[in-house]
Amino acid sequence: MLDLRLYMLQRISALVMAPLTLGHIAVMIYAVQGGLSAEEILGRTQGSAFWFLFYGSFVLAVSVHAAIGLRVIVHETFGLRGVRLTSVTWGIGLLLLSLGAQALVAVTWPGAV
Amino acid sequence: MTRDIEWHDTDILILGTGGAGLFAALHAQQAAPTGTRITIAVKGLIGKCGCTRMVQGGYNVALGTGDTVARHFMDTIEGGKWLPNQEMAWRLCEQAVVRIRELENEIGCFFDRNPDGTLHQKAFAGQTADRTVHKGDLTGIEIINRLMEQVLSRPVEKLQEHRAIGLIPTKDGSALAGVLMIDMRTGRFRFVRAKTVLMATGGGPTMYKYHTPSGDKTMDGLAMALRAGLPLRDMEMVQFHPTGLLAGEHSRMTGTVLEEGLRGAGGQLLNAAGQRFMFDYDDKGERATRDVVSRGIYAEMRKSNDPDQVGMFISMAHLGPDTVRKKFTGMVKRCEDSGFDLAGGLVEVVPTAHYFMGGVMVDVDTRTALEGLYVAGEDAGGAHGSNRLGGNGVANSTVYGGIAGDTMGKDIRSMRCLRDPDDAVLMAEYDRAVHPLRQTPDLVQPLRNRLQEAMWEDVGVMRTADSMRRGLDRIAGIRQDLMQVGVASDNLAFNLTWHDWLNMASLCDVSDVIARAGLARENSRGAHFREDYPAPGDMKASYFTIAQQAGDKVNVTREAVEFSIVKPGETILPDGEPETLVAAQ
Amino acid sequence: MDGQKDTLEVSVWRGTSSGGDFERYEVPAEENQTILDVVSWIQHYADATLTYRFACRVGMCGSCAMMVNGRPRWTCRTHVRKVLQGRRVEIAPLRNLPVIKDLAADMDVFFDKWVAAGGAHAPTAGRNDPIPPVDPQDSTRVTASAGIECINCAICYAACDTVTGNADYLGPAALQRAWTLFNDSKHDRRAGILDAVSGSGGCHNCHSMGSCTVFCPNDLDPMSAIAGLKRETSRRFWRKGG
């Protein structure tokens, strides 16, 4: 149930995420090491265009990537196909996107707190 | 039991999916008018059964660098000890050139190349030029896989696991109406009418204790042709390969080929005492031709006559186990999988029945005496005479399979309609097939073992009039017992034991003919060796045997070979041509 | 020789497409014995109705593949000694294919997919043309030759879990054949192959789980062949922009 198009989307989104996740882990290590509190972290990220783009692209990529990944698992495990499979894919993607967008706003929007 | 037969119509019906059957399907499709229905029926799965797939050594074809069709032809005639039908042998050599190009260019085979990109060719024993095209030692896989793909991707009707059991003529007997089959998967009967039928079921001398052909081949085609009253030629000619694996009676590996190249590379044959013996029989020792080595091994086996130590041994270790492993990777691995160490140890071998030169009499266009019936491949007799050269087997099946397709495609244009079968024959064939279902069930396999012993001992590598008469008696006894052995009829779907029974029926019928034809040939030629008539006889007075069934009786007659192209003692090669182009080893 | 023979305890799956179960047989043990010999013995001497399939007996035709102790194997070349667990062995029809009866699977889907993957040669020359020279050491040719000895036994197909879950997936053997043809300079529809393997059942479904390569009895490497197809289709994707 993966044609070339979905395959490319999944690989491209993965490639986008790879540096982002590693960067994120690095930031987390740094943050924990420096004993930063939630306020301190948010203070740095909120209002920063850089972090908005950083996490923004992650949210976008992960929605696409995970939706396709779960689509494959759902097809291979439960045999779903056709319209139902497509709606499941979109459903997962949109769910992740909306949750992700909320988190993104919370973390990077200027003066959110 | 009601005679429940489903009818099915087609235009061109092909039996068998070896080199002959698959090529016929492709050529028929090219030659027949559009809209012609083509059906291919086979005892196993398309392309996965039969012997063409098992071809190791390769494909003989004269492609230049000194080699010519004339030279290939002369080798074929001399190898066949002047018995081949010369027109057929010529056509074989001539068309092989076209067919190999077709295989490479149209079918998509890839044969081994020289470093400069040209085809690699080598020489099998008995050839005077490097002529054999090959793909490693798995040539048949390449040929059949490519042919199979072509047929699978075309609109040819496929009847897989359909076994042909009877050729059904028209009421007046002038032509063929169709073929009665068993759909093996369901166990139901199906009568397929067709305007033309190609029989390409590939012979297969599996009535010998040791044999190389695939398990599906049991001489069904020749047994059907015999019952249909068609003349069969050269039926005494059974080729033995000298080195079949001996793994015990319980194993299907027994009889399978250890390749010719082992001896060519310096492999030694040893007896139980560990001594080489082939030089006692021939100056060339282990490198002598197949028939000579087979007889050498057989004679040595008879001398030792030890029931616990039946075969002789092939030994490669003196060449260095690592070298052997490298040069014969596939063979070493195969032996290893079955528990033998070819590279470093001894492997027990016996001569093993390999190829059947005899077959239905056909013209050079594969037509038979019965209108609508065509025969090609190992089922057809004539091209090889008393001996088939290594590499001429696939050439024969692919060349004549293609010709059959062309011929049927052409002939069908003048055949308006399907013919009606002779109901009496149809019913008789049906009854023959269900006979065991009406007897008390019993084991079939012991009878197969008995037949294989009888043929090996009495109608095998070396024969005498006495042994063959004894063989005939034994066959008759086995046949009688077979008629008493039943198969439970409660589940006929994919019932292998029923088919074993039918296999036995075919094998008994043809075994009987082999012995009779063997009695009729009172000399020794090629594969046929009579201890009571060891001389080859006058070449100029060469005759071939023709066996034909009339009523319940099989008559064997002799007919003089027609030297239509070359006479014994002469050659068609230009003056001054060297005897051989193969560099001495 | 030694009068009393050892026996093997053999469980064989019996049934049809509508269901079945394992049945137990005692089979005499022999020095040289393959799984095919075991199955044949049962049919010859113990249960005349047992169905299985074989032809060549030597690993060339790929008709005899079955599940042996849960692993797909060519039974004519599988020595009993290699698979025996104590005295026991369990034999079932090939996985991922419909059963016809007992140990005989229906291979039609497998071959349909072979064709669907573009697995038949398309000629660039005819029978009256000379055979084109091909450098056997040329790297493209070497790639093509790597998969050429496939015997279409469907062992890889039975080993692949993706096939189990995804009925449309063309499977390793068919895709390997496509890759071989893609690298065959004599093949005419090389671009067509990339189309044939890019659909919803195509090469992109492969998760590189590698069971095909691990279990192939001929030591072929369908996994890498499929990776080759993914690479070429991706490359074309970038060039053509989808």
Place this chain on the structure above:
Amino acid sequence: MAGGRMRPSRAHPLWLAYVLHRVSGLGLALFLPLHFWVLSWALTQPQKLNQFLSFAEQPVVKISEFGLVFLLAVHVFGGLRLMAMEWLPWSAPQKTLAAGAVGVAFLVSGTFFLQVV
């Protein structure tokens, strides 16, 4: 059903790598929405986020966090391994690569873990 005939046995390094990739992908996909949800508290209920973060100081939670980072690392390096074998023309010794990917994943998540405690 075909699968019911027999349990297939197929444990070998590449297959295990595949299972690991799938399980980690699935794990991440289940965890991520949760993660997003918690983060969005920053906007709506900041005090709840802080509560959560102090809750996250507990050792059990630390260990499961390690698990998460491990999953992420395994999945990322597994994914990179896959894309390398699919797209780079070398014929890589697959098993080594698979083992290597898991190794690196351990390293990264291990570092994370050490830093955290």
